[in-house]
Each structure stands twice: as C-alpha cells, then as structure tokens.
Amino acid sequence: MARKPTTYAAAGVDIDAGDAAVSRLAAHARSTYRPEVISDIGGFGSAVEIPAGYRRPVLVSGTDGVGTKILVASALRRYDTIGIDLVAMCVDDIVTQGAEPLFFLDMITTGRVVPDRIESVVSGIAEGCRESGCALTGGEIAEHPDAMKPDDMDLAGFVVGVVERDRLIDGSTISPGDRIVSLASPGLRCNGYSLARRVLIGSRDDLSRPAWPGAATNLGEELLRPSVIYAPAVLDLISEVPVKGLAHVTGGGIPGNLARILPENVNAVVSADAWARPRIFSEIQRRGCVSAEEMARVFNLGVGMIAVVGAADAPRAVNLLAGHGHDPHEIGRIVVGRGRVVMEGLS
Numbered sequence: 001m002a003r004k005p006t007t008y009a010a011a012g013v014d015i016d017a018g019d020a021a022v023s024r025l026a027a028h029a030r031s032t033y034r035p036e037v038i039s040d041i042g043g044f045g046s047a048v049e050i051p052a053g054y055r056r057p058v059l060v061s062g063t064d065g066v067g068t069k070i071l072v073a074s075a076l077r078r079y080d081t082i083g084i085d086l087v088a089m090c091v092d093d094i095v096t097q098g099a100e101p102l103f104f105l106d107m108i109t110t111g112r113v114v115p116d117r118i119e120s121v122v123s124g125i126a127e128g129c130r131e132s133g134c135a136l137t138g139g140e141i142a143e144h145p146d147a148m149k150p151d152d153m154d155l156a157g158f159v160v161g162v163v164e165r166d167r168l169i170d171g172s173t174i175s176p177g178d179r180i181v182s183l184a185s186p187g188l189r190c191n192g193y194s195l196a197r198r199v200l201i202g203s204r205d206d207l208s209r210p211a212w213p214g215a216a217t218n219l220g221e222e223l224l225r226p227s228v229i230y231a232p233a234v235l236d237l238i239s240e241v242p243v244k245g246l247a248h249v250t251g252g253g254i255p256g257n258l259a260r261i262l263p264e265n266v267n268a269v270v271s272a273d274a275w276a277r278p279r280i281f282s283e284i285q286r287r288g289c290v291s292a293e294e295m296a297r298v299f300n301l302g303v304g305m306i307a308v309v310g311a312a313d314a315p316r317a318v319n320l321l322a323g324h325g326h327d328p329h330e331i332g333r334i335v336v337g338r339g340r341v342v343m344e345g346l347s
Contacts, residue, residue, distance in 0.1 A: 012145025014113055021118040021141055028119070028126040032136040036102065039137065046137035048103045048160075056165035060099035063158045064089035064250075068193040070153055072223045075204055079117055081226040082155065083124025084131070085190050088227035089250065090159040091132045092305060095231040096246035096261075098169040098238055099161030101134035107156040108141050111148035121155070124226075132231045134159065169238070171245035171261030171308070178244060179314035180258075180268060180332035183233070183321060185304030186278055187225035191251045192298040196223065199288030212283045222280055230305040233324035237307060241317050245308035249300040255341040256297065258306055267337025268308075272345040274331040277302045292346040308334065 008015060026041040039047040050057045066085045073082045083106075091101040106125050108118060118141060129136045148154075188196060200206065200219060207220030215222070230248075237243060245261040258268050281302065285295050295301065309317050314330050321328035 012112075013143045017113040017115060018141055018143060021113055021115040024115060024119040025122045025139075028122050029136040029138070032126050032129040032134065034102070034133070034135045037135050037137055041138065043138075046103060046105065048135065048137060050162060051100075051102070054162065054164055057162050058099075058165050058168060060094045060097050060161045060163060061159065062090050062093040063156060064093060065154065065156045066190045068197060069188075069190050069223070070155060071197065072193070072207070072220065074151060074153060075207060076220045076224060078224060079120040080124050081224060083121050083126070084128040084226040084229070086155050086157040087125055087128025087132060087134065087159075088229045089190055090157040091128075091134055091161070091229065091231045092234075092248045093250075094159055094161040095234045096169065096248050097163060098167050098243075099163040100235055101132050101159055101161045101231055103135045103137045103160055104129050105137060105158045106139035107158070108139065108153065109144055109148070109156075110141075110153040111143070111145060112150035113141060113143045117153075121153075125157075128229060131229045167238075169243060169246055172263060174244045174261070174263055174266060174308050174334055176266055176334055176336050177311055178308050178334040179311050179330055180270060180334070181307045181309060181314055181317050181321070182275055182303040182329050182331045183228075183230055183305040183307075184275065184327035184329070185228060185249070185300050185302055187222065187227075187280060189227040189250065189300060189304055191300060193223070195288070195290070195298055196284055199284050199290070212279055215279070228304055228326075230326070233321055233326055234305065234307070236324065237317060237320055240320055241309055241313050243307050243309055243317075247306040249303050249306060251298075253296045253299055253301065254303055254306070255343060258341045259339060261308070262339045262341070264339045265336065266334050266339065268332060268341045269335055270332035270341060270343050272296070272301070272343050272347070275302055275329045296343055296346055303331070
C-alpha cells in the first residue's frame with residue numbers, strides 16, 4: 001500500500017495561509033511610505049535613501065517587542081492596537097538620541113497563521129508608523145507549529161532613524177541646575193505586564209469587569225490601552241529647545257531609565273507627587289501589596305518620556321509639549337551626585 005504523501009501543511013505550516021496574509025498587508029505598508037522609500041513589498045530587503053539635507057547623517061537603530069501585553073490581546077482576541085505599541089516601543093527609543101524615525105520592519109511569530117489576525121496586527125503597526133512619520137517597509141511572518149500553540153503570537157519590531165552627527169543627544173551635557181520635564185503616559189505602555197497580569201487577572205472573566213470600582217472601562221480595555229507615541233512631539237521639542245538628555249521610560253521605570261543618561265557627577269531628584277498617577281497603578285499596588293519602591297522599578301507610574309533641559313528652558317518645553325496634546329510637567333531637578341536617580345515622595 002502506497003504511503004500518504006507528507007506535506008508542509010500536515011506538519012503545521014500552511015504556506016497558502018501565509019501567502020494570503022502577506023497579500024493583505026501591502027496596502028497597509030504603502031500607506032506609510034515616505035519619499036525616501038525605493039523598494040516595494042515583496043523583495044528580500046528594504047531600500048531607503050537618507051533624507052535630503054543632512055551633512056553628516058548618523059543612522060540610529062533599535063529593536064523591541066510588546067512583552068506579555070500580547071497575552072492580553074490574545075485573551076480578548078483584539079489585535080488592532082498591539083501594533084501601535086510595537087512601533088511606540090521602537091521609535092521612542094531612538095528618538096531619545098535625537099533620531100528621526102525613517103523606516104520600520106516587523107517580525108510576527110505565531111503557532112498558526114490566521115490571515116485576519118495578522119492583518120489586524122499589521123494595521124496597527126501601519127497606524128503607529130503613520131503617527132510617527134516612519135515608513136513600514138517590510139517584515140516577516142513565521143509559523144512555528146509545535147514550538148508554539150496555534151493561538152500563540154509574539155511580535156518584534158526594528159526601526160532605523162537618522163540624525164545629524166552634531167545633533168546627537170547623549171546626556172553628556174546634563175549639569176546641576178537643569179530641570180526634568182515629563183510627558184504623561186495614561187497607562188502601562190508595554191512594561192510590567194507580567195506583574196500586572198499576576199496581580200489583576202485570576203481568570204479570563206476578570207478582563208470584562210471594571211478596571212477598579214466605578215471605572216468607566218473594564219480591565220481588558222485598560223490593560224490594552226495603546227501606547228502614546230512621543231516621537232513627533234520630541235522631535236519638535238529638539239528643534240526649538242536645547243534638550244540635554246532624553247529617557248524613554250520602559251522596563252526599569254523612571255529610576256532605571258533616567259539613570260542611563262546621567263553623567264557620573266550628577267544625580268536626578270524626581271518628585272513623585274509632581275504629576276497625577278493613573279489609577280491603574282494604584283490598583284496594581286493595592287491588589288498585589290506591591291511596595292512603592294517595587295512599583296517605581298517596574299512601572300512608568302504615568303510618565304512615558306523624560307526630557308532634561310536647562311532651568312530657563314523648562315517653561316518653554318512644557319508649553320511646546322502641551323501644544324502637541326501631551327500632559328507635560330516639570331517633575332524634578334539635577335543636582336551634584338554620582339549618576340543616581342532619587343525618587344522623593346513615593347507612596
């Protein structure tokens with residue numbers, strides 16, 4: 001008796017589904033193209049020119065993911081915003097060096113390719129790219145049966161930006177007397193979700209309940225709140241105000257990320273009561289009996305981006321950022337020290 005032929009589909013990889021997913025994505029990607037994009041979807045690499053006008057262009061690259069926030073999206077079967085998060089994590093990293101996001105690529109790994117689901121993710125990535133002025137020039141869809149369950153998914157993003165060599169921002173000019181200005185984050189962005197899920201979600205039913213007593217949103221909506229993209233406002237700030245340092249507040253919170261840009265001879269003193277902390281953080285702290293210090297090390301506590309500017313420039317920085325629709329605050333100062341961040345008023 002002849003044996004039944006073995007196919008790739010029988011092994012768990014559906015090439016036709018992959019092709020169907022890719023065919024849906026080209027329009028999303030093309031909607032983000034900048035004039036510098038030379039190649040089109042479907043090639044083996046992305047070709048993008050350096051924008052005109054740069055004398056000594058420096059390319060700045062970054063990569064990131066969305067962490068276990070993807071598990072919330074999967075539980076809710078809602079994938080249209082997680083792509084925005086992916087772009088935010090990447091472009092807001094490289095803008096801290098003054099880089100204008102130029103082009104973006106994604107990597108979607110899943111146990112089973114479902115074209116509708118993939119398209120939903122990429123539509124969010126395209127939206128994030130449009131918000132940040134970045135072109136989505138390519139990506140990869142990988143189906144990994146056996147290594148992942150059919151509904152499992154993970155995302156990675158890769159961004160390249162450009163900045164003039166003499167306009168690179170590295171924090172080296174930060175000095176005592178400078179001021180710390182924050183841009184608000186209304187939610188967790190993509191950080192601390194392993195702790196948040198452990199504390200807040202006992203079963204899938206919890207996602208449909210109010211995020212806290214009297215909340216206008218349920219827990220699922222609150223945890224899936226898309227990340228704010230700061231890059232356009234920060235680039236405008238850099239063009240108008242002498243910015244000495246920028247920190248994207250991700251894993252490690254304010255202490256861990258602000259310390260990355262401090263010279264060894266200064267400390268940053270941050271007043272934790274200088275901004276309104278979103279209720280979701282208080283709910284995590286209360287329900288998990290999490291210490292104030294641990295909260296500050298894990299979560300952004302309502303601050304997604306930090307700029308360090310001279311004292312005289314702080315009011316102008318706050319006004320400019322507010323004009324972009326953000327909620328900025330002066331939250332601290334730079335003093336003589338040893339490269340550390342001091343959080344005052346934690347509770």
